[in-house]
Every structure is written in C-alpha cells, then in structure tokens.
Amino acid sequence: MHQSRSDSYAAAGVDITAGYEVVERIKPLVKSTFRPGVIGELGGFGGLFEPQLEGMRRPVFVSGTDGVGTKLKIAFMMDKHDTIGIDCVAMCVNDIICSGAEPLFFLDYLALGKNIPERTAKIVEGVAAGCCEAGCALIGGETAEMPGFYPEDEYDIAGFAVGVVDYDRIIDGSKIRPGDILIGLASSGLHSNGYSLVRKVLDLTPEKLKQEVPELYCTLGQELLKPTRIYVRPVLHLIKTLGMDIKGIAHITGGGLIENVPRMLPDGIKAVIYPCNFPVSRIFTYLSAHSDIPLRDMYNTFNMGIGLVMAVDSKDVGEVVNALIQIDENPYVIGKCIEGEKGVELKW
Numbered sequence: 184m185h186q187s188r189s190d191s192y193a194a195a196g197v198d199i200t201a202g203y204e205v206v207e208r209i210k211p212l213v214k215s216t217f218r219p220g221v222i223g224e225l226g227g228f229g230g231l232f233e234p235q236l237e238g239m240r241r242p243v244f245v246s247g248t249d250g251v252g253t254k255l256k257i258a259f260m261m262d263k264h265d266t267i268g269i270d271c272v273a274m275c276v277n278d279i280i281c282s283g284a285e286p287l288f289f290l291d292y293l294a295l296g297k298n299i300p301e302r303t304a305k306i307v308e309g310v311a312a313g314c315c316e317a318g319c320a321l322i323g324g325e326t327a328e329m330p331g332f333y334p335e336d337e338y339d340i341a342g343f344a345v346g347v348v349d350y351d352r353i354i355d356g357s358k359i360r361p362g363d364i365l366i367g368l369a370s371s372g373l374h375s376n377g378y379s380l381v382r383k384v385l386d387l388t389p390e391k392l393k394q395e396v397p398e399l400y401c402t403l404g405q406e407l408l409k410p411t412r413i414y415v416r417p418v419l420h421l422i423k424t425l426g427m428d429i430k431g432i433a434h435i436t437g438g439g440l441i442e443n444v445p446r447m448l449p450d451g452i453k454a455v456i457y458p459c460n461f462p463v464s465r466i467f468t469y470l471s472a473h474s475d476i477p478l479r480d481m482y483n484t485f486n487m488g489i490g491l492v493m494a495v496d497s498k499d500v501g502e503v504v505n506a507l508i509q510i511d512e513n514p515y516v517i518g519k520c521i522e523g524e525k526g527v528e529l530k531w
Contacts, residue, residue, distance in 0.1 A: 196330030201298040205326060208304040209311075216314040216321040220287065230323030232288045234347055241350035245284035249274035250341040253378040257407045259337055260389045264302050266410040267340065268309025269316070270375045273411035274436070275344035276317040277491065280418045281432040281447070283354035284346030286319035292341045293326045296333035306340065309410075317415040319344060352422070356431035356447040356494070363430060363520040364500045365444070365454060369513040370490030372466045374411040376437040377485045381407070384474035399465055406466050414491045417512050421493075425506055431494035435486040441527045442483060444492055453523030457530050461515035464488040482529060489517060 192199060206226065213225045222231035236242045251270045258267045268291070276286045291310050295303065303326060314321045333339070348354075373381065385391070385403075392404030399406045414434075421427045431447035444454045467487050470476065481487060495503050500516060507514040 196297070197328045198298055201300050202326065202328070204300040205298060205303045208300055209307040212304070212307055212311040213321050216311050216319070218318065218320045221320045221322055225323070227323075230288065230290060232320065232322055234287055236347070239347070239349045242347050243284075243350050243353060245279045245282045245346045245348060246344065247275045247278035248341065248343040249278065250339065251375050253382065254373075254375050254407070255337070255339065256382060257378065257387070257392065257404060260387065260392055261404045261408060263404075263408060264305040264309070266309050266408055268306050268311070269313040269410035269413070270309075271340050271342040272310055272313025272317055272344070273413045274375055275342045276313075276319060276346070276413060276415050277411070277434045279344055279346040280415050281354065281434050282346075282348055283352055283418075283422055283429070283432070284348040285419060285423065286317050286344050286346040286415055288320045288322045289314050289317075289342060289344045290322065291324040293324065293338060294329050294333060295326070295338040296330060297335040298326065298328040306338070310342070313410075313413060316413045319346075354422070354429055354432055357449055358430045359447070359449055359452055359494045359520055361452065361520055361522045362497055363494045364497050364516060365456065365518040365520065366493045366495060366500065366503060366507075367461055367489035367515045367517040368414060368417065368491040368493075368507070369412075369461075369515070370435070370464060370486045370488055371412045372406060372409040372464055374436070374486055374490060378407075380476070380484060381470065384470070384476065396469065398469055412490050417507060417510060418491075418493075420510055421503060421506060427495075427503060427506070428499060429493050429495060429503075433492045435490050435492060437484070439481070439483050439485050440487060440489065440492070441479075441529075444527050445525050447492075447494065448520070448525050450525055451522060452520050452525060454518055454527045455521055455530055456518035456527055458482070458487070459531060460517050461488055479529070489515070492517065494520060
C-alpha cells in the first residue's frame with residue numbers, strides 16, 4: 184500500500200537520515216576510546232567486550248549508572264554541548280572506582296527532541312573524551328529521537344559503566360579503623376550535583392550566564408559547565424601501579440561530604456572533617472555570598488571543593504600524599520576517623 188508523506192516517520196518528527204549521519208560522525212570518536220578487549224565495530228545490536236582477566240584469582244564485575252541531572256539546563260541555555268558527555272562518564276566511573284574497580288567499558292543513552300547531527304556529535308565527543316580520560320571503551324549506545332516528548336532544543340543523557348576488580352582487592356571500607364586519616368582530592372567545581380538549587384537561588388537566565396564574574400575569573404556559564412573531574416587514573420595509580428592500601432573511597436556527589444563520606448564507613452566509625460584544611464572552590468564562595476543557604480546545607484548539598492575522599496592508615500599518609508603530588512594531583516588531609524555513630528562531624 185502506498186504510504187503518503189503525511190503518514191511517514193519523517194512527518195511524525197523522526198529524521199532517520201539524521202541518525203545515519205550521526206553514526207558516521209561519531210565512528211572515529213568511538214574508535215578513539217577502544218582498548219584491548221573490544222570486539223567488533225560500532226553498529227551491532229550489542230557491544231562486545233572480552234575482559235583480560237589474567238592474574239586475577241576471582242574477578243568481580245562492578246557496574247554503575249547515572250546521568251547529569253539539571254546541569255543539562257545550563258548546557259541548553261549556553262548552547263554548549265561538548266563537555267556534558269564528560270560529566271556523564273565521570274558520574275559513572277567515579278562511582279565504580281570507589282570499589283577499586285578498573286573501568287572497562289561504557290555505554291550511553293541519549294534521548295532528544297530533535298536529532299541535530301552537529302549537536303549530537305558534540306555530545307558524543309564529550310562522552311568519548313571522558314572515556315579516554317577514564318581508560319574505558321565506548322562500545323555502544325542509543326540515540327533516541329523523541330519528538331513531542333522532549334522540546335526540539337533539549338535532550339537527556341545517561342550512562343552505564345562496567346569495571347573489574349579482584350575479589351581480594353575490593354575496597355569496601357570494612358578495614359577502616361579509628362585513627363585512619365581522610366585524604367581529599369580537589370574537585371573542579373560543582374561537578375554534576377546541586378544544579379536545581381543553584382538555578383533557583385541564582386535565578387539563572389542566558390544573559391546572566393554570559394556575564395563575566397570577576398571572582399570566578401570567567402563567565403558564570405563557563406564556571407557552571409566545568410566538567411566533572413574523573414578520578415580513575417589517580418586512584419588506579421595508587422592501588423594498581425604502586426600497590427598502596429586504600430581502605431575506603433567516597434565519591435562526593437549529591438548530599439555533599441555529609442552524606443557521601445559515611446557510605447564508605449563501617450558501623451561504629453565517625454568521620455571528623457576539618458573544612459579549614461582544604462580550600463573551598465570559588466563557585467561555592469560565590470553561591471554562599473549570593474544566597475541564604477545555611478553553611479551546613481552547603482556541605483550537605485555540594486562537594487565544597489573535594490570530589491573524592493580516601494581513607495588510609497595514618498602511617499601511609501605521607502606516602503599517599505607524595506605519590507599524588509608527583510602526578511600533579513592536589514591532595515588534602517581533610518580529617519580522621521574516630522569511634523562513634525556512623526556519620527560526619529564538621530569541625531572548624
């Protein structure tokens with residue numbers, strides 16, 4: 184039966200040819216992320232990966248999935264889409280590195296109101312950059328054009344990562360004891376959490392985002408779109424290359440230091456954190472000055488300048504800090520573990 188133009192998929196708002204163009208644009212980006220273990224090329228129904236498990240007595244796969252949240256609204260207002268994919272990768276791989284797992288591969292899901300090939304390729308460019316930074320392969324994904332569900336100039340992105348760690352080397356916080364020291368690694372800013380509150384208290388508009396802010400040394404939009412730091416390489420350097428004993432790791436996401444640090448603690452252990460021991464990122468000072476957010480709520484919402492926290496034995500602190508400095512990290516001794524009800528106490 185003859186199909187009229189009005190009954191076609193294109194008339195419904197889905198451009199199949201744009202999908203084909205996107206695939207051609209992103210093929211070299213995807214290929215740039217490949218690592219040993221990748222089988223086949225982009226375009227199959229499933230992404231194939233053969234893990235290299237030599238030397239592992241009892242390999243355990245660790246997986247994580249996450250999105251970017253309302254940070255996307257900033258990308259829409261700025262019409263800047265080349266870093267949001269880094270955030271998506273970071274939110275997933277930073278979670279699985281907390282178990283000591285090396286990320287192996289990543290898949291993304293991108294849902295759009297309209298598939299604009301140039302923009303879609305920019306988004307995937309960020310995903311590929313994040314995968315290269317994390318050392319994991321981008322082996323597949325889905326681009327779904329959903330007219331009528333999303334506005335034409337909006338989209339959502341989520342990701343899924345899988346890593347591997349030997350069972351005997353899983354980091355789960357169970358070895359943390361009173362007297363252990365907390366080392367924090369610097370964040371790049373807001374990362375990908377707290378944007379709903381930021382948008383509300385700053386009443387953001389495209390015009391505001393384009394304004395230079397002297398205390399931030401850039402525009403507000405540039406600051407808010409700084410990509411989430413990926414902590415895979417420094418952590419793997421410590422535990423895999425140098426064989427150091429890291430007892431616990433916490434990725435500081437939504438809920439800030441107060442909610443995330445306890446996730447690595449065993450029962451009966453309290454974390455005491457000294458905010459004066461690390462510099463608060465400029466964006467948080469700016470937010471505090473331009474809002475009525477209580478100080479404790481700031482530490483219970485944002486990372487405040489520390490994106491990852493590690494618990495180590497007190498005798499290992501100097502070695503760990505020096506090893507991190509040698510690879511150009513900014514580590515800070517931010518606190519300690521004591522006996523007490525599991526949680527976080529802030530001490531100024």
